[in-house]
Amino acid sequence: CYQIYRRPSDRLKQALSRWRKKYYREFWAVRDISFSVARGESVGIIGRNGSGKSTLVQMIAGTLAPTEGAIRVRGQVSALLELGAGFNPEFTGRENIYLAGSIRGLSRKRVNELFDDIVEFADIGDFLDQPVKTYSSGMYVRLAFAVAAQVRPDILVVDEALAVGDVFFKQRCHRYMREDLRDTTKLLVTHDLNAVANHCDRAIVMSRGTIAFEGPPLDAIAFYTKIMHTERFATQARPKTPGEFRGANSADATPAERSLPWVDVTEEKRSGAGEGEAVRAIQPDDPFACHFEIDVTVPKTDLIFGVPINDRFGKSVCGDNSLSLRHGSIDCPDPGRYLVRADFVWPELHPGQYTATFGVGEGRHAIHHTVQCWAHNVVALTAIAPRRPVHGLFTNPMKDVRISRIG
Structure with a gap:
């Protein structure tokens, strides 16, 4: 408080x-939160800015004391909180490695043993012997994460630190946490929903200082996306459990193979009103159409319809909206029920489970744009690639290969 x-x-x-x-x-x-994290578990903490995420992990790390209640931590905690925390800007990178190690309770002998690994992981070159006040934010994070992770703590807390830095360093950090720190309890505060989906066993959604949702990562992401798109949930988010709310994902969305004619999008799975159609298994270059109905209660003009496709981790991999067609305004001049059809050609994606999300917006300009409906992951699609293997997320077709002798 x-x-x-x-x-x-x-x-x-x-x-x-x-x-x-x-x-x-x-x-x-x-205020009024309670949860526990098991050894070796990875928990993502997401929420709007100001929802209490950073305050929560600072109390867990011991840099803040709770006004009431108690926090019980078993094991050594290594925290990577705000940028540059634990570093003296006047010291060199080398000196700050020893400073950060001593803050974490390590002896100089132990820091000497870890020094080469820290330097190799940070990969900041000759800047190691320069004052850290001359570092860029990315170099700060490289050195700070290297120290925090290489000490092999029992609990690693990372608060938005990986939001800066290049993509290669981020990949290395996530790979290190997944492989080398598999027995370490990890708390990851981030706005990167893909990182939560890929690297966390469980996720917590914070809203106004309380836990609004706690459960599987994909369900938490669906709930978080909902409160981000719906003003009512953004201002009146109440605690929910997986039993009360389940975001549709590749496991619990309507299976493509069932070929049901219509799928009701329940209120707990969408922001607004909508229905979706189940689609069979699909392969590259197949044409397919998505049909869904919208209920219009008042006349609407300049509507936008979009269909993003997500993979099994909840990551958006492709999609489009009606703005790209450039055929003028789409209007619903009278109240009633309308049928919307969106036609696509399925891209050459990696075989697996995908889900479709249906969105309806109003207004072409960002200032005047309103999200009218956002039905999350309501239809499951099974993608196959019978003609040739797909290397990576999708195939970027090779047009030609030529070879010529140059020596």
Whole structure:
């Protein structure tokens, strides 16, 4: 709980007040939450800015003390919180390695043993002997993560640190956490939903200082996406459990093979009203059409319809919307039920399970754009590639190969 004062002088008044009159208002950054994390488990923590994520992990790391309640931590915690935390900007990178090691309770002998591995992982070259105040934000993170991870803690806390830095370093960090730190408990605070889907066993959605949802990563991502697109859930998010809310994913969406004629999109799986059609297994270059109905209660103009396709991790891999067609405004001039059909050609994607999301928006310009409906992952698709293997996420066709002798 933080004390928020309207004026600086109110702090002095509060200190001198005999009757303990409150010259401040209380702001609870985190309140009434309870959860546990098992050894070796990876938990993602997501939520809007200001939802209490950073405050929560700072209390777990021990840099903040809770106003009420208790936090029980068993094991050594290595935390990578705000950028540059634990570093002295006047020290060189080499000196800060020893400083950060001592802060984490390591002896100089132990830091000497880890030094080469830390330097190799950070990969900052000659900058190692330069003051860290001359480092870029990416170099800061390289060195900080190398120190935090190479000490092999029992609990690793990462708060948005991997948001900076190049893609190759991010991949190396995630691979290291997945392979070398498989027995380490990991708490990952991030806005990168793909990282949560790929690297976490469980996810927590924070909203207004409380846990709004806790459960499987894909369900948590669906819930988080919902509160991001729906004002009602953004302002009135209430605690939910997997029993109360299940975002559709490749496991619980309507299977493509069942070939059901229509699929109701329940309120718990969408933002707005909508229905979707089940589709059979599909292969590259197959034409397919998505049909869904919309209920229009008031006349609408300049509507936009979109269908993004997600993989089994919840990562958006392809899709399009009606803006790309450039055939003018799409209007529903009268209230009623309308049938929308979107035609596509299936791309050469890696075989596996995919899900389709249906979206309806109004207004072409960002300032005036309104999301009217966002039905998350409501139809499952089984992609096959019988003609040739797909290397990677999709095939980028090779047009030609030529060879010529140059020496």
